[in-house]
Amino acid sequence: MNTKAQIFDVARKTVFWLVISFFIAMIMGGTAYAFGSYRKALLEIPPDLPSEFISLRFVNNPACFAYLDPRTNTVQSNSIDISKFTQEQLDNCYSTPSEKGYKEHNFRLVLQGASTELKTNNYYFDGRDDFILEKEVTLYDSGTTKRGILVIYVQEKIGS
C-alpha cells in the first residue's frame, strides 16, 4: 500500500469510528430513556386512586364518621353516623399541615340532600375540584337508618 492510500485509510477509519461512536451513544441514550419512560408509564398511578384510598376512612373508620354499633362494638362499613358529621370530627379524621397542606389531597364533603358541608383544613377549590367521588352510605341518625350518598369533592394539590 502506498503512503497516500495508507493516509486515506487512516482518515476513513477515523471518520467511520467517530460517526459510529456518535450513533452508538445516541442509541444507548435513547434506549435508557425509552426504558425509563416505559417503566414510568407502567407504574403511573391514576390520579383518583390515592384520593379514593384516603376517602375510605370517611365511611369506614369510627375515628371519622363511620357508625360504631355500641351493642356489638363493631364498625359498620360504608356508614355515616350523622351525630359525628361535624367539622371537628373531620379535623380529627384528616388534617394536613397548615403550611404545606395545600400540596396534599384535600376534600369537601357533602351529604346529598343535606345542607351540611365539611372541608378539610387546606381545601380552597370551591367549584373547581379536580374530581368528584361518590359513595353510597347508610346514614345512622338517632336510632334510624336510611340510604344516602356522600359526595366527596377532591382538591388534589395546588401548585407543583
Add this chain to the structure above:
Amino acid sequence: MNSKGLAVLMTSFEIIVVAGVIFMLITAGKTYAESLTIQKINTAEDIRMMVNVLDGIPGDAIVEYPKNVSAFSFILRPESVIVFVKDEPEQKNAIRSFHLPKGYTAEGTLEQKSRLCLEKKSTKILLRECS
C-alpha cells in the same frame, strides 16, 4: 510513515474506540441500575397508599407487600414512610407523608428483608417482616 507504524497507530485508535464504547455501555448500565431509584419511590408511594387503605377499613388487617423488597430498608413513622438503600446518602431517601386520624399511630422498621407486611391493630399500623 511506514506501514508497520501505521498499523500500530490504527490498532491503538481502534482500541481507544472500543474502550470508549465499553465505557459508554458501563455508563448506560449504571443509568439503568439507577432505576432502583424509581423502584424506591414507587415502593414508598405504594406503602403510603397501603397505610391509607388500612386507615379506611373497619377492623384489624394484615397485608403483605407483593414484591421482594430486600434491596431497601424502611422506617414507618406516624406521619411518613422512608424508603432507602443502606449506605446511600440521606438525600436519596424516598419519603412519602400521610395523615392519620387523631389517635392513630404508625411505626416499624425493616432492613433489607424480602417480605414486608403492614399490620393494622386497632389504632396502630405496624410495619414489620412477614412471619
